[in-house]
Amino acid sequence: MAIIDVINPSKKPRVGCVTVPWPGSSGFTPTAEHVRVIDQSGNVLPSQIDTIENERTLSFRLENPVPGADENSDYRIATSKVIVKQVSDVVSTPPVASGLEARVEAADNVGDTVIALSNSRLFVRLSLIPNTPQGSWYGGAAVSIQLGSERREILDDYQWEISRDKGLDPEKRCMQVDSVEVGPSDWVENSPWERIPRTVVPLLSMRFEVVSLASGSVRAGFALRSGTFECVDGNRQRTLTCRILRTLWMYPGTDFVLDQLYIQSEPNGQTIPVRLPFAPRFFTHIRLGQDRKRYRYGGIPDWFAIGAPYGRRQGYGFATDAHTIWFANPSPGYPVPARAIDTYAWMVGPSRKTRCLHLFMLNPGRFDDGTGVAWHDHIYQPLKGRWNTQPNVKE
Secondary structure (H helix, E strand, O other), X not given: OEEEEEEOOOOOOEEEEEEEEOOOOOOOOOOHHHEEEEXXXXXXXXXXXXXXXOEEEEEEEEEEEEOOOOOOOOOOOOOEEEEEEEOOOOOOOOOOOOOOEEEEEEEEOOEEEEEEEEOOOEEEEEEOOOOEOOEOOOOOOEEEEEEOOOOEEHHHHHHHHHHOOOOOOOOOEEEEEEEEEEOOOOOOOOOOHHHOOOEEEEOOOXXXXXXXXXXXXXXXXXXXXXXXXXXXXXHHOOEEEEEEEEEEEEOOOOOEEEEEEEEEEOOOOOOOOOEEOEEEEEEEEOOXXXXXXXXXXXXXXXXXXXXXXXXXXXXXXXXXOOOEEEEEOOOOOOOOHHHHHHEEEEEEOOEOOEEEEEEEEEOOOOXXXXXXXXXXXXXXXXXXXXXXXXXXXOO
């Protein structure tokens, strides 16, 4: 038996998902069927064990509100706890009608080409390859976002209302990292990014591959890896072969996707792998109309929202832990001026690992309210857990 302290740094009570690394020193390599997570009321919680990017984790969903902490607790004070039991006999857990799934939808003779994430409300289809019948610039882009019980295509909701899946805008896409600026390995956090040597890497034509996937009652997701590219490591005067690693997660009944990115160099016999600082540029093509609304506040660089004021009021919100340096509509340099009104681009500030959230909306109360809450609850002050005692006893 072991104990996990749960920390809710917010003042408000909250439910939600918590993920902790499985201790490597525990001496026990469990499966989800042999682990029970139990809350303080004695309820068995939905849980799962994943191995993503060679890291083993335990995730569980808290279904009773966790009390909030005092102001400025900064994750120091546990506000609840759960018990983790390792059982020899497989005991059925409560069924969870989450609809969660991560799957490969299509493949060609050199690998997977399309992947999908879904729950009971949201369906996301992402292209791993740049080449589609519409063009050769879709690498790593979500080419379809369907939301709600009708599975409306919110990237082109106006056309979907007329003809459902026929005649949709072939340029539609979202969540695409179309380029990155990569800095030197000796970059010091918060030092001026614009004054250091950087390598600009275009990604529109980059192919991605699935490293691992996970799907259970708590979350579903993919770890993706780009093709290789070379970067000059600034002051060290060396060239490194690098890849972008990207992890996408979805939870039950939610309207968002969590997105984590970092750049890892590959060993070449003379260097060991290093995690380089980078600044990603995102691109989205979504039809919101001439009177589209944009919410980006000068003193809050961590999130923004865009939305259509009429019809079903489809919208998109973005949040990050690394700030947005700039935001533009239309996207600078978009090659078709007549279509540029539907394009949005922004750059996230430099870091060695970036956490982002992509929120999709239909007829919300306010586009900015939903995005701000999602940023607070899942990026700024998410629920967290830490092992109080390690699991080292079979029961």
